[in-house]
Amino acid sequence: MITVAEHARKPNRDELPKGANLCEYCTGKCCRYIALPIDTPTKWKDFDEMRWYLSHKDISIFVEDESWYLMVHRDCEHLLEDNRCGIYLDRPQICRDHTTDDCEYDDDFTYEKIFENDVQLWEYAEVVLGPKRVRERSWGVLPIGG
Structure with a gap:
């Protein structure tokens, strides 16, 4: 039987009693986000669109398999x-x-790649596609081309 102290520390799957309901020990990971497949970026325009996504709160992009x-x-x-x-x-x-x-009960949210802001994604794009030329305007710097 799992004690209260052990319950506070989320037990590993294999530590649970046989037949136990895994959800009774979970923090509800599967109910705390939505993940939607998106096209793999191949050009600057794709990365720029993703950069827009990441400019919003509570958004990230990850790569898995x-x-x-x-x-x-x-x-x-x-x-x-x-x-x-x-x-x-x-x-x-x-x-x-x-x-x-096969739920993520035991997972620590590790991904092949994860981008939590637009700067991280843009730096990755420059590694993949090469440096992006920029032009300056009086109100800021803009990427050239698409």
Whole structure:
């Protein structure tokens, strides 16, 4: 049996009692973000569009298994304080299809690549595509071309 002190430290999957409901020990990771696939950037215009995404709050972009994703860091409106679903019996199908078999319970959110702001992404683009020429305007510096 897991003690209260051990419960405060999230136990590893293999430390849980056989048949235990994994969600009882979870922090609700799967209910705290949305990840949507996006096209792999191949030119400056693609990176510039992604730069716009990253200019907004609570957004990041990550790469996993060579696929690119836009991540929106926002809790589900139905997530309760105990990390359970407030509409469990009437939850969306995507939630019904989700299982704990391969969920991110044990993951520490490590990705092949992650970009948390537009500067990180732009620096990566310069490594991949080469330095971007810029032209200056009286109100700032603009990238040239697309």
